[in-house]
Amino acid sequence: MRELCEDSANSVCGGIISMDLQQPDAVARWREAGLFHRWVKGVRHVLHVPGQPPGSCLTPVFISNVIALGDAGLCFEACVRNEELGDVAGLARQTPRTDMVLNHMGNVDAERLRHDANYSRRWRRNLQSLAACDNVFCKVSGVITPPKVDINLVRPAVDIALNTFSRDKVVFASNFPVCDLGTGGVVE
Template sequence: MKQFIIDAHFHIFDSNQFTVEWVKEVEILNRPILLSEFEDLRQGEGYEVIGGVHIELDTIPQQKKAENDYFTQLLKDRKDFVKAAILYANLLDPNMKDFIKDYVGIAGAAGVRHILHVPDAPPKTCLEPVFINNVKALGKMGLHFEACMRSTELLDLYELAVQCKDTLIVLNHMGLPDVSAQQDKTRKAEVDMWKEGIQQLGTLGNVVCKISGLSSADVEEIAPLVEWCIEHFGENRVMFDSNFPVCNINISFPAWTEAMIKIFENKPYRDLFFYQNAIEIYKMERHELPS
């Protein structure tokens, strides 16, 4: 039976319009990667991608508004496939609400992302008072916060989420655990911090987790990490995502998708993981999607 999928995290890197500095250093990504390329991957053996969620690109500062404008327009032009979009907002800006207000109420504009795993975001950035206040403001505006952060700092996110109970927080990429650390005894402390972070975040009803971001599609190697997230977040708070095209640095979209299908093939909640949870979390229009 064909598995329907909503990819809760993909990117378009249109280098003809937007500059993403870190992509310049990654040969496999340093070229125009458009929606058509992703759509070419929609049909695979045993699965069909029926929609996706576009995530902000981390463009250079002077292009942030143009990026948001571009992808909110894409929501209108390609609502047949792009079901939601996560925009950019600087959550350290006291005037964040003024920057994002024009996008509030646009169908499919679900939330914002402020990347926290980069060098200019030191530990505990998300616990700055202005950051906390802005995350609270997102909830009041009907938006959620997408958190992309280092695996050793997930307890910072826990503290943020406790203080922002009325804002949904979506953890990107399982909190970025390093697959290679799992069997390295010298990195046990790092692994333990990730595991504790997932465990604590899983106790909070306003936090959900995207399953992605791993550097391997070896089922035996990655299944324990995936299962740890499922154990602590539960079947209703985990979602499939590919992180296309960034996933291509290590693995292909088909390889990742097939690995996830293998891990979830005997689970009674596989449809929740592959598309139904995304429909709920991103408030998608149901009439265009399988029930």
């Protein structure tokens, strides 16, 4: 990433790196190894994979590493299963000096949002809880959809996120080409 960011031939000016925040003192060891540089803006530890059980971000080691990210001026990108948004809210309350970005609006499923009232209520409630945390921002991207979906299926999820988080706490991303992996299609 350093080489890419220092190359004046492109417009990349920073990035998010991956780090295993379940390892004791991961952030401190990474910094001591001299790997921290001005182009690193934050860290992502993917929590929405089968190997990460619910509550993984609430362990003392994980919390300590997220605090260390904030102390270093870095953000934490929360990439979790929709059902575990409450875990992220708990983490945010325990690490108020670390900015967090909720990836993909909490991995919301547009079809379930439309057809499952309990799912919709839970997602909205969790978004409101996260929006109430001063250190949490919402990234609008990567809405889970079936292949070749009409934009009108995605619009309600985006509208809800935009109406829940204040204007200064929303960022946008394309999530391309990763978004095609789960759907096999694109929004038309």
